[in-house]
Amino acid sequence: MCLGLGTYWTGRLAWADHLSRGNDLSSRVEAVRLCPSATLYERLAEKREELGGDPLPDLEQAVALEPENARWRLHLGLRAELSGDLGLAERSYREAARLSRQYQPRYLLAQYYFRRQNADQFGEWSRAAFATAYGDVAPLLDLCWRMQPNAEWLVEQSPAGRPEIASQFLLFLARHRQTGAGLPLALRLTATARSEDLPALLDYCNQCLYEGDGATAMGVWNALCARRLVPGHPLDAARGVSLTNGSFEHPPTGTGFDWRLEKAPWLGFAPFNGGLRLTLSGNQPEICLLASEYVPVLPESRYRLRLAPQPPETPSAEGLEWMVYDPSGKAVATGRSTDGWLTFTPATEVVRIGLIYRRPLGSTRLEGSASIAGAQLELVR
Template sequence: MAKNFQHIRPKLAALLIVICLISLFLAAESVRIAWATRLGKSSKVADLRKAVSLDPTNPDLHYRLGMAEVFDLENPDALDGTEQLDLATHLNPRETRYWSALASACQFEGKSNCAGDAIARTLALSAMAPRIHWEAANYYLWANQQEKAFNQFRRLLELDPSYAGPTFRASLGAAGDPQVVYDAVLTPAAHPKLKLAYLNFLSSREYGDFAFHIWKALAASKTPIAFSDADQYLEDLISARKYQEALSVWNDLEIRGLVPQSDDSSNLVFNGSFEHFPLNAGFDWRYHQEPYTAVRFENRQRCAGGGCLRLDFSDVENHQDEPVYQIVPVRPDQTYLLTARVRSVNIVSDSGPRLRVTDPACQDCLTTLTNAVVGTTPWHQLTLRFRTGPQTAAVRVSVWRARSLGYPTEILGTLWVDQVSLRSEAEVTAQVEKSGGPPDGK
């Protein structure tokens, strides 16, 4: 048996040596890969080059080195960086970000064929990724291939409408014509929200006329539109003081049933009796809640008519306040009569709430107020006569309270407002002469 052990002893020793060598090799490989991985996390080009030399078959290290070399602001090496990115794509040709980076590097170097091939590979690998279509569209613009660029922009918006703003800026900057962009990027089949986003984009720039053209085409079509989708365009028009266009949009929404029908077409104030809960937008009443003024809309049980506005004041810090207002289009150089029914309970202040009319474009040109409402009063009428200026296109009708200059400075109590009406004095006079008495609500 001893002789047999003597015989196999050299073989065991050889096996142990092989195992030790393999273990040492694996340990060395682990150390090499670990060190390369650690260096690969650096942003320094020198460290990344060492990482690549330690692990030359790792595509991610070539990718990181290529990105660092191409886009190094201080010492760029675009030539080697592009080669590193190309190596990354060969080591792993199914990784989209490698092709995307190579496309950017080639474009940076002005190599259109290289960039175009890389862009085509990114589209083939990630056809459903919005970012890839964004990159492709911008490449095609750079390569002066506008039709391909617009095709990519159109597909991008189909995948992700949140790219609408950047897409419209890039497309319009390239084409210079909003009609070209509308036809090529949106197309008749585009979602209404995208078309409305485009007209919002145009209206905020110097293409308001074309935006209005898009709106009228949408309004005349059977395309479903929600008020929330059109609200931004309407607000842009009102903010720009394009009141006639805004009124046209408002009327279109009214025809579609997205805005309640006005009960009295001769009353310039919309929803003057608060029969509909205000939209807080457009030409309806706008309101905001403050800690010291609660805004409510009540039913007919407590109102003079079908509904009414209720304001509860609890202001002990003497704020100037305008909790409710409405923008009303009017004509210049015209005399108007504003009336409203109001009542109050325990309003404690020497500066009570009033109705106020101002010109949003020029308060110095037109600002007028009714008497203040204080104490406890039954339903009674407030009347305000005013004349618009030569440039007045709209007025702001509001419930307004000035800071008190006397004692007590706070304001407490409740005010109800109903049957707010604004008519031209000439119309009121003609109605009185025709009917032999004052018009309804006067």
């Protein structure tokens, strides 16, 4: 007898499931009569809404059948809000957040209060959402900025102990040109940073440099140097310590305040005898950038820059010289004097020094290799 009852109910459940997937409303109504379950009531609600009916009673039945399931309450909240029943929507969202520790209920509550333009409740639930978030939080960051475009307020929303979320805050602030406001967050992240946090911190540092915010960039870079997360030493323009990897002690990383080597089919680089060897194919432009580095400087102070002296019998090349740019890309100084020094007076707190090749007048383009021992930058005052 038990076997027969089991077979009967198995068949009944299977038939109800089949009916609930039918294209007509009556089949789905019959499905919930045969087997009143939350899943089947949700399918009935979908079909009723598709036909222009009110899905809320069916979704309320789903909630009644599984009151501890946050999923049904979220679905009810969404449909109630679309129907204009804001009281039912808010209660459903809140109950879902109580039942679930997941990100989605809190994110939907933040969205709900954003649509209502309730700043206090939005702030509360956006913080709760960030605290439970995983993966991409860019949509919620966008909502925060639209609700309150205040960088200091946004930094306060960043959850402690969540470096994977904090790094997204940094990049968001950088994209909105709010690098200075992000420095406390960047330093907090740097203090406990792991290798997987380094790309976001360096991206933030780079964005600071692109925006000309040398002080913020140097704060992050020095903190990374102090923790040995990047090679090199902390920088201090006031003491004349402005160059990173000036003698190419380590392979250039191409980020932050380190050297950035240009990539082109006519150009190659390789370590050489404590310096760097560059190779030009002869097809390079008559004037071209080979390598560059951002350096912190004292505005309105006098500096001089040159290639470091080469060891004896080291191959060198004609046509190599320096150019200095401000953060906007405007040339501050170019060329060199007869003693090989390029003198300049910056107007900004960070400049970009560039090693360029310029074909000397009356000569063919350089084809072959030359070595560079490094750069020398001196604060003349």
